[in-house]
Each structure stands twice: as structure tokens, then as C-alpha cells.
Amino acid sequence: QSVLTQPPSVSGAPGQRVTISCTGSSSNIGSIYDVHWYQQLPGAAPKLLICGTINRPSGVPDRFSGSKSGTSASLDITGLQAEDEAYYYCQSYDSRLRALVFGTGTKVTVL
Amino acid sequence: QVQLQESGPGLVKPSQTLSLTCTVSGDSIISGSYSWTWIRQSAGKGLEWIGRMRTNGDTDYNLSLTSRVTVSLDTSKNQLSLRLTFVTAADTAVYYCARGRLDYGSVYFDYWGQGTQVTVSS
Numbered sequence: 633q634s635v636l637t638q639p640p641s642v643s644g645a646p647g648q649r650v651t652i653s654c655t656g657s658s659s660n661i662g663s664i665y666d667v668h669w670y671q672q673l674p675g676a677a678p679k680l681l682i683c684g685t686i687n688r689p690s691g692v693p694d695r696f697s698g699s700k701s702g703t704s705a706s707l708d709i710t711g712l713q714a715e716d717e718a719y720y721y722c723q724s725y726d727s728r729l730r731a732l733v734f735g736t737g738t739k740v741t742v743l
Numbered sequence: 744q745v746q747l748q749e750s751g752p753g754l755v756k757p758s759q760t761l762s763l764t765c766t767v768s769g770d771s772i773i774s775g776s777y778s779w780t781w782i783r784q785s786a787g788k789g790l791e792w793i794g795r796m797r798t799n800g801d802t803d804y805n806l807s808l809t810s811r812v813t814v815s816l817d818t819s820k821n822q823l824s825l826r827l828t829f830v831t832a833a834d835t836a837v838y839y840c841a842r843g844r845l846d847y848g849s850v851y852f853d854y855w856g857q858g859t860q861v862t863v864s865s
Contacts (some may be wrong), residue, residue: 684847
């Protein structure tokens with residue numbers, strides 16, 4: 633069972649904004665550890681979307697943005713597009729488990 | 744461009760040992776301060792970090808798997824290996840290798856292999 637909890641699904645119409653939450657605790661997100669986000673398209677490996685909580689790797693559209701507050705982090709997708717339909721995972725480090733940990737995953741559906 | 748490619752048997756019998764190899768191209772596995780990592784994904788448990796070897800030779804493993812897992816590097820072949828002993832059906836998953844880097848407050852994975860399905864069944 634993952635220590636980072638995400639909503640199973642979120643949906644939005646093209647052009648809208650959706651937000652995916654990632655809830656952790658004081659031993660991971662609520663501590664000094666950054667949060668990272670990955671996009672997984674059907675049948676593909678996860679792809680890095682956000683690193684260091686707020687940074688976009690080269691090639692990632694600025695429609696994707698990350699933030700963190702307390703023991704939670706969020707991924708915002710603005711101007712939703714059909715190609716954004718995928719699973720999204722958060723990831724951090726947990727000092728109690730001494731392990732790199734992933735969120736439970738969220739499926740984004742474009743209506 | 745860094746590329747990773749997993750290889751190994753797709754079917755392993757219960758109680759046997761799962762052995763996978765990840766061939767890295769476009770970068771030397773001993774260059775930089777990276778951690779070469781195995782991650783798996785099963786329907787029931789999502790993404791699970793298995794373990795890693797850093798370029799300095801240090802290893803870290805998921806505490807739930809530490810008694811059964813070994814991650815190693817073969818620098819002559821530029822490969823990463825995974826060995827998981829005494830497998831059960833719960834080890835059935837897609838196994839990924841990935842490059843981890845620590846630019847920020849925790850390690851993240853910037854390059855991934857395509858993944859390889861491993862099924863544990865008699």
C-alpha cells in the first residue's frame with residue numbers, strides 16, 4: 633500500500649484545468665523531500681513530467697505545473713488536451729521507510 | 744540520448760530466481776552521480792521501487808524485498824542487473840530499469856526502459 637495517496641481519477645473537457653493531488657505525511661512530502669511527477673501513456677513507460685516539485689524538464693509543455701504545501705503536492709494541467717489522457721504518478725522519498733515511494737496513480741480522462 | 748532496454752525471461756516458476764538485465768546506451772553507467780534503479784508495476788500495487796546501485800557502488804533496497812533482491816552493475820557491458828530469489832505470484836509485474844538523479848531534494852528518474860513483463864507461474 634502506497635504512502636502517497638492520489639485520487640483514482642479526474643476528468644475535464646478540452647481546454648479546462650484539472651488538478652491532481654498527492655497526499656503524504658511528515659516523513660515524505662511534509663519533510664525536506666521534493667516531489668516529482670510522471671505521465672504514463674497506455675502501454676508505455678512512465679515519463680518524467682515535473683522534477684523538484686516545480687521544474688519542467690526540457691520539452692514538457694508549460695501547461696503542466698507543480699506545487700507543494702505542507703504534506704501535500706499538486707499537479708495542475710491547464711488547457712487540457714486529448715493527448716493528456718493518461719495516468720499520472722507522484723513520487724518522493726520516505727524517511728521512515730527509507731525508500732523511494734510512488735503515489736497510487738490518477739487516471740486523467742478528457743471528456 | 745540515453746536509452747535503457749530490459750531483457751530476460753518472461754516466465755519464471757514459483758520459488759525460482761528472476762534475473763533481468765538492463766542495457767544502457769548513450770551514457771556510461773559509471774559516469775556522473777546517478778543511481779541505476781529497478782522499479783516494477785503490477786496491477787495490484789502500482790509502481791514499486793525495488794532497489795538501486797549508485798555509481799560509487801553503494802546499494803539500497805526496498806525493505807520489503809531486501810532479503811531476496813540484488814542489484815548489480817557490469818561496467819564492462821554497461822549493464823544493470825536484477826536478481827530476485829524465491830519468487831511468488833506476487834512478483835508478477837512489468838519490470839522497469841531507470842536512471843535516478845539527485846538534483847533536488849529527492850531522487851527522480853529521468854530515463855526509463857520500455858519495461859519487460861515477468862509472470863510467475865508453474
